[in-house]
Amino acid sequence: MRVLAVGGAGYVGSHVVRKLCDGHHHVVVLDNLSTGHAQAVRAASRGAAELIQGDAGDQTLVEDILRSRKIDAVMHFAAASLVGESMQNPSKYWRNNVSCTVELLDAMARAGVDRIVFSSSAAVYGEPRQTPIPEDHLKSPTSTYGMTKLAIEHMLAGYHSAHGIKSISLRYFNAAGADAPGDIGEDHDPETHLIPIVLKTALGLRHRLSIFGTDYPTPDGTCVRDYVHVCDLADAHLAALERLAGQDGASAYNLGNGAGFSVREVLRCAEKIVDRPIAAAEDQRRPGDPAVLVASSKLAQRELGWKPAQASLEHIIASAWAWHSAAPDGYSE
Ligand SMILES: NC(=O)c1ccc[n+]([C@@H]2O[C@H](COP(=O)([O-])OP(=O)(O)OC[C@H]3O[C@@H](n4cnc5c(N)ncnc54)[C@H](O)[C@@H]3O)[C@@H](O)[C@H]2O)c1
Incomplete structure (x- = not known):
């Protein structure tokens, strides 16, 4: 398949890029490198993936990439994801996470790309009333970050009804670890994990x-x-991609250890x-x-x-x- 990995230069994205390349998928990465690293894409894909530096919110650019690279499916990792910062600067989170996703989904609708795997988060639940937390647990996020992830999940349901875009939201708990060779890994500044x-x-x-x-x-x-190995998360993305080929609708899955x-x-x-x-x-x-x-x-x-x-x-x-x-x-x- 031909996959656009939006935010693929980040920690989780680069590990998924490696799995996709290892599985002989064709990968294009779109990343504004706000927290990601060009070197992560090169190392993860061993030079096979194309990196385009640009913003997920640039609808014209995204539509052009989707059409010119004949993209079949999108994986959407791009987000600002510091819980504390999201409380200090909500505007950044609503813009970068939610507004950019509106642009990305509109570009998909215009280009006729109908599959997306979205990086959601355990933060959609808020204070747990029951553990282990099942997917149908009450969603009551306690941070702006969590609210933006939940808003995007709702948005995905709306784009499915209106435009037939099929989606799987993967609610990661705590991504951790690195791929075995130790040549790609977590590099955040500031580091909060x-x-x-x-x-x-x-x-x-x-x-x-x-x-x-x-x-x-x-x-x-x-x-x-709940610490889940980032390579296990990457496997889940490939499984989600496969499921989207045969499944309709907008669904969500927890990914934990x-x-x-x-x-x-x-x-x-x-x-x-x-x-x-x-x-x-x-x-x-x-x-x-x-x-x-x-x-x-x-x-x-x-x-x-x-x-x-x-x-x-x-x-x-x-x-x-x-x-x-x-x-x-x-x-x-
Ligand atoms: N790391 C975790 O434990 C964890 C847990 C739950 C959910 N998540 C979610 O998973 C995703 C990936 O997390 P991560 O730890 O790899 O984060 P990361 O910061 O390492 O990666 C995010 C990538 O997106 C890029 N990006 C951000 N905004 C962009 C935009 N507007 N346009 C283009 N590129 C943009 C960044 O440059 C970066 O490369 C995020 O959506 C995050 O909220 C992560």
């Missing part, structure tokens, strides 16, 4: 890890999160892998952090035939360590 922060602390690039809250109702008092790990468990496991102590300090709870966020991925298992293959925390952290220790400063461009 626990595993890279722990590993950067081990490398001496950060002073210490802050453990936000140690009195949660969890076995060791620290927050529990099935197991949650606490902040202390992550820290202990990382210390074992890097074979040194990692500086950490206990800090206050952060407002809005639920105690436990764990997905039920039964629906994805049943309907996409997807099951995480790299579920062990040791494996996830070791694969992230291979990347961070080989490229402590991240990508060079």
Whole structure:
């Protein structure tokens, strides 16, 4: 298939680009490189994918790419995704996530491209009332970021009714790890995700890890999160693409590991892998952090035939360590 990966120069996108190229799909990446890296596309695709630097909100450009490259399906990773920033600067999130997606979907409708896989998030649920969280759980996002993801899911349903665009929204929980060779990985600035922060602390690039809250109702008092290997996420995208060939409608699936790990468990496991102590300090709870966020991925298992293959925390952290220790400063461009 000929796939346009919008935001394919980012962390998750580059891992999906690699899987698509390995599966002999033809890949074009559209990315404004606001948080992504040209080198990630080159490395992920081993030079096979075309990178076009531009914005998802540029409807004319997107329509031109869809037509000229004869694109069959779109994968939409592009977003601003810092929860804290989304509360300080909602305009950036409504514009970059929601408005840009309107333009992207209008371009698809105009060019007659009728398949899209969208990177949604666990943030659509808000405070969980039940764990593991099933897809039909109440959606009550507590951040502007989560609201924009939920708004796009609703938008996708509307574009299906009006224009026949079929979609699958994949609600990732915490993407983590890196592809085995360690040549692509997570490179965010600022970094807000626990595993890279722990590993950067081990490398001496950060002073210490802050453990936000140690009195949660969890076995060791620290927050529990669902870490899913980024290569497993990539597999789910290929499964979603396949399903879209035969399926109509707009659907959504959780993608999680099935197991949650606490902040202390992550820290202990990382210390074992890097074979040194990692500086950490206990800090206050952060407002809005639920105690436990764990997905039920039964629906994805049943309907996409997807099951995480790299579920062990040791494996996830070791694969992230291979990347961070080989490229402590991240990508060079
Ligand atoms: N990383 C996670 O744990 C996680 C969890 C849940 C959901 N998500 C979602 O998955 C997607 C990918 O996440 P990530 O961690 O790879 O993020 P990332 O920041 O590494 O990747 C996003 C990519 O999109 C590009 N981009 C942003 N806005 C754009 C625009 N308007 N036009 C063109 N390109 C644009 C960026 O340059 C970057 O390459 C995001 O939509 C994010 O919200 C991520």
